[in-house]
Amino acid sequence: MKKALILTTAAVGLVAAPLAMSQVIQDTPQPDAPLFQPVQLLGGNDSMTFDRRRGVITMAPLLERVTPAVVSINTVTESGTPDLTDDQMEMFERFFGQSPRNRGPRAGLGSGVVVDANEGLILTNNHVVDGADEIQITLEDRREFMADVVGTDPQTDLALLRIDAPRLSALDIAETDDIMVGDYVIAVGNPFGLSSTVTSGIVSALGRENPRGGDRYEDYIQTDAAINPGNSGGALVNSKGELIGINTAIVSRSGSSAGIGFAVPTRTIRNVMAQLMEFGEVRRGRIGVLIRDLDPELREGLDLPSLRGALISEVVEDGAADKAGLEPGDVVIAFNGEELDDSSDLRNAVGLLTPGTSADITYLRDGKRRTTRITVEVVEEDRDELDASATDDIPSMESFSGATITDIPDDLDLRDGDDGVFISTVRRNSRAARAGLQRGDIIRRINRTPIADLDEFEDFLSDNDGPYALVVERNGRTMFLGVR
Template structure:
């Protein structure tokens, strides 16, 4: 079963805090009154709570009747690479590695998704819910089932956009990016443990949470104490008006179940990523060309700053947008594109939401003076050479990896065994590489008995040796073995 992404930190038990509301006195249900009447919360009738006069209870049922049809169940099937090995491949593994990989059948996964465009049949979910899946099936609340296609995915924000061919769908409205505050009442809807249309509630516990454990990703999470469990991934976090404010993504727990600390991707990221996935099928990020870090009390004192808020520029790349805009080492960026920057993570996230060519105002402090200038983002350059196995006609044996795009290992990846080997940056669905079990993000460490150092060593080996090939692959911190013909 596909599990929600779990952050490994100490679990802290919290008690969900219900929304305080004015006292409602109920004697005998009034059968002549309208079935549902708004319950006044702090003088505001626009709330999730209504009073059912026929039953004499306060309920959220009318609101949920509008929300739950927009939350779907996502079932995935991933063929196990080892299950696809024939006798020759197994013999190859035993010869090179002295072991026979365990044979496993197809793996099934379960998650949730949110319909965000009823007319086009667009569904938003987590990338980790559908990553590597050979089949993706979407089940609606009314029990209709559809096969989904992937419009695009963005591992760095853990979002993916799916499409189904269906009519009479219900979609959720997406909240404005700044329409969330700590203390807001929220409702999480998803399919934990395969239990469809499960609803839990709580409050927004914090905003702007950063997942420091993954420096390669962009994280600016909403934290909530609404119960989120495995299977909730990709589900909806809505406010008391039934408007989407986040996609449930991760939990903090030692046990793997809810401990009152859950995280959701906010709409400021959702809107940006959805727009690019719809237009390009991928997210194209820009850069400004600076190395940044957080301020400390010692740095604040040494630089004669009034606070430790902002991102400290430690280096400016020659010829970069930052240099052209006049930024220098030692500047402290305090605002970008109209948003206040609390630390370096804020600046990284803000820049990462803009595509190459976008313009933004950047405000920084230098010598105690506040300055603002205009900056134009440029495309992120990939310093690695790329070997596209689909078009490598001059190396016939590369056809064994057809469908894979192979590069050197990016410098910004924090890997368990270092940066020696090659990186699979993309794998086309249903390609030869995909059928062999290769996935985007795989690190090939060895081929047959040869340890790889870089892309050149890989290419040299392929040129000098015909297949089949036995690969040692690092995937999500674990070692996998693949046979490629």
């Protein structure tokens, strides 16, 4: 999985256009020739056509097939702030520095891509629909439909929706292995609410991680096609009109396009979609290892040929890797047919497989290349779990009704350490959901009191009535929530 940044511009995709147009003009078509004629670019690319009536090269015929499959998504999230007494209001304002009474419903905007016209399935970003009470889909022909959530996966920032609508257009999904740095690409979405907006560029790099970090599975396509707020969940397509990625993030100091956008690739899309359709969530497994990147000192000390691969620093006893014969000091260089550059590549490759799946794993030991078979195992979480919907012995737990709360999983690499409790599930439209809690949240403090684990969380709620001011870590960021 090669990672390299190519600094160039969208004009590269057109280098052969003047020659091609000259050839078309010299070979003047007969009167009965088609209006649009393919322009032969490098490699036989037919995304550009020559409109002989206007005398211009255009992508219009290609976009006529693509844009009907890209939809606008509008969401409404009701305020999660409850009615408070004056004393409770004073405490809330002391913790948060503002009054919650004037907060009304919040609107959101994004894009989506129809991936199955018969089933009405639409793929988008999880952050576009996360916590929404209403999701409205607007098609290119201005028809509007309310959508249901089939499933979401915050760790890849993907969500699958369904609408009941006739006459839908869907995009074909390309194979990720067919994508190369330098490929001409087109981004379609609804930036700033401007529907069916098209921008173009090239694939700038592959296998990117978001520089902002976070505990996610990231293997992004980087592109210089302009992506702006509202493009999230929209399509990144190749010159054949095939979907190669879902636009999900940008790097920009201004918040607008700076020519560095990221899209979730189709390798991830295919695997996540399959599990969302079957389970409504993504069930990931592990192979039972702790891994790290290589550095020059380790490379020299272990006499390795390069810095590529993931170094196994620990093997869990009786785990999948242990059963496959892997040992600390082995350097994994390929998994399931994919070459690996670093430890994040291995984490992503394993995370895309459903537990129970077997795959080849290739590693270096004592200078020799070895390959064996390994079976991805279900993550066994040996920790207590508190279902706030069914807890009668702590009356104040009713404030968190609809949430399942656990100790923080061992496999999470969190910015602020392992103190706190983990929200493993939140039922839609529950009291916890209306308060703004989401699956994956880490509760660090309650009313300025640090929480170390589930026992301290229960003890605090047993001794203190609500409302509660929570300090929550979400996707690497700290935020505050008020829970009544």
